[in-house]
Amino acid sequence: MRLIRKLFKLKNELFRNIFFEKRIKKTLDHKYTIYFDKKNNSEISKLASLYRTNKGYILDKNNTEGIDIKNCYSYSDFYSDIFSLSKNHVKKVFELGIGSVDTQQIDNMLPIGKKYKSGGSLRMWKDYFKNANIYGADIDKKCLFEEERIKTFYVDQGKKDSIFDMWKEIGETDFDIIIDDGCHRFEETITFFESSIDKISNNGIYIIEDILASQRKPFLQYFKKSNFNYKFINFYRPDISHSNNSLLMITK
Ligand SMILES: C[S@@+](CC[C@H](N)C(=O)[O-])C[C@H]1O[C@@H](n2cnc3c(N)ncnc32)[C@H](O)[C@@H]1O
Numbered sequence: 001m002r003l004i005r006k007l008f009k010l011k012n013e014l015f016r017n018i019f020f021e022k023r024i025k026k027t028l029d030h031k032y033t034i035y036f037d038k039k040n041n042s043e044i045s046k047l048a049s050l051y052r053t054n055k056g057y058i059l060d061k062n063n064t065e066g067i068d069i070k071n072c073y074s075y076s077d078f079y080s081d082i083f084s085l086s087k088n089h090v091k092k093v094f095e096l097g098i099g100s101v102d103t104q105q106i107d108n109m110l111p112i113g114k115k116y117k118s119g120g121s122l123r124m125w126k127d128y129f130k131n132a133n134i135y136g137a138d139i140d141k142k143c144l145f146e147e148e149r150i151k152t153f154y155v156d157q158g159k160k161d162s163i164f165d166m167w168k169e170i171g172e173t174d175f176d177i178i179i180d181d182g183c184h185r186f187e188e189t190i191t192f193f194e195s196s197i198d199k200i201s202n203n204g205i206y207i208i209e210d211i212l213a214s215q216r217k218p219f220l221q222y223f224k225k226s227n228f229n230y231k232f233i234n235f236y237r238p239d240i241s242h243s244n245n246s247l248l249m250i251t252k
Contacts, residue, residue: 027220028232045076047127051120054112066115073245074235090129090176095121097181098152100140107183118143122150137166158188163195174201180208186215206250213243
């Protein structure tokens with residue numbers, strides 16, 4: 001029985017990969033492939049584990065801080081690679097999505113484990129980018145907080161007026177990094193992107209995390225028509241497959 005289940009899983013994974021490749025190739029015609037051996041020394045993975053954000057995990061199963069690592073993505077390994085050279089020069093980081101723990105909020109973080117604590121990713125950025133101020137925003141007012149080098153604000157990412165008011169209140173521009181880890185729905189994500197992309201500096205990076213498999217097509221079509229440089233990055237974990245373990249990285 002176990003073998004049959006395993007074979008079915010393999011078959012599904014194979015079909016998904018073939019289908020996925022075919023679909024992506026229709027829109028994007030260049031790619032590069034990176035293979036790596038996951039070690040426990042990636043700085044951002046360690047911080048992700050320490051602050052219990054699901055952006056990453058470490059392999060040490062005895063040290064997961066009460067978080068179910070099955071629910072964690074692979075972004076921290078990638079972020080450690082792309083941010084390491086500039087980490088001391090980064091001055092401003094903004095992240096949408098602080099991490100609601102309200103059962104009424106559909107995108108809450110309760111499924112990732114009882115010990116999840118709101119604000120983990122903002123604290124992770126604060127520790128990693130030692131010379132940066134960290135800004136966060138969320139629709140759930142209960143998760144807003146302020147501490148040294150971290151400020152948070154209310155926003156509804158689907159509403160232009162709300163986004164405009166948030167940026168006005170923040171009163172900063174020239175962000176080195178903006179990360180959208182909000183609701184992940186196409187329309188609202190693009191509304192937020194169009195109202196926020198001007199806030200990154202000329203060398204800044206805008207990242208949209210968790211591109212749902214069902215929404216890849218509209219995202220890729222949208223960015224193909226735009227003048228932005230963008231990369232669709234898909235991650236693979238051998239132990240578990242997440243259909244949304246992927247992100248878009250956009251530069252001007
Ligand atoms: C995936 S969680 C963020 C997790 C956090 N970044 C972390 O790594 O620990 C998504 C967040 O998006 C927020 N959210 C959902 N819809 C939103 C909206 N329309 N505008 C702003 N934030 C929203 C939720 O309240 C939730 O806190």
